[in-house]
Amino acid sequence: MSDSRRNVLPARPSVVPMTSASPVTEQVTEPVGEHVTVDPAILYFGTPVVLLSSLNEDGSTNLMPMSSVFWLGRSAVLGIGARSQTARNLRRHQELVMNLASPAVVHHVDRLALTTGRADVSPWKACAGYVYAPDKFAVAGLTPLGSATVSPQRVAECQVHLEAVVREIHPLGAQPGDDPDAARQLAVEAEVTRVWVDPAVRLAGHADRIDPDRWRPLILSFQRFYGLGPEVHPSRLATIDEDHYRVPRAPVRA
């Protein structure tokens, strides 16, 4: 393929341009399916499950199962309930570990559901069946491992550990003029300081790459657990060499 040809994108289907005079409901030109509008209470369409380690006030590690998370470059953004023990811990001590769960550890993850590290369980959580669990490793039957760049411990049974430090905590869903401390959810922005992987998920022949055929994340979709199926289509994005994304980094403490 010639260089000039490679840079040509296929034509896009025509859409009506958005203007302030035309409300969103007028943008659809013709129906392409049998869609109906719905009003779900949750929008959890499927994201990876993480066991998030944070430091309790007494120096022990709290574990929170969570799945509202994404990564961009070396940054992670985590959606965390503001009244959780984890939120309280991260405000006080800005270090964490994201232990990525795979289907092999789902029974451990499930044992942590409906638990909180907060002794004062909120009325909403109590009503939903949550109980106070000060030692999450014991509850889940998981093994703590020391970390290299942060104080919270890692989870030995997880194949991937991302040590990180909190950079910013943003209130989520706040309206202008709202008290930021009253937000019910937080977006925690963290920078990854160390990546640990089980050699079983490394890409053969590459020191610093993960093989997506070997790494199989546990997925939470509408409160239920799933695994990933096999690859479904060749990826044009994957024609970009991974090292093209690498940016120079300041050294972190060992």
Ligand SMILES: Cc1cc2nc3c(=O)[nH]c(=O)nc-3n(C[C@H](O)[C@H](O)[C@H](O)COP(=O)(O)O)c2cc1C
């Ligand atoms: C699989 C799974 C995924 C969850 N995802 C989230 C999440 O993304 N954000 C969140 O705030 N809570 C999530 N929760 C609920 C928290 O785990 C729950 O609020 C817990 O009590 C927090 O623990 P902590 O109070 O000890 O920090 C999830 C629970 C499970 C079992």
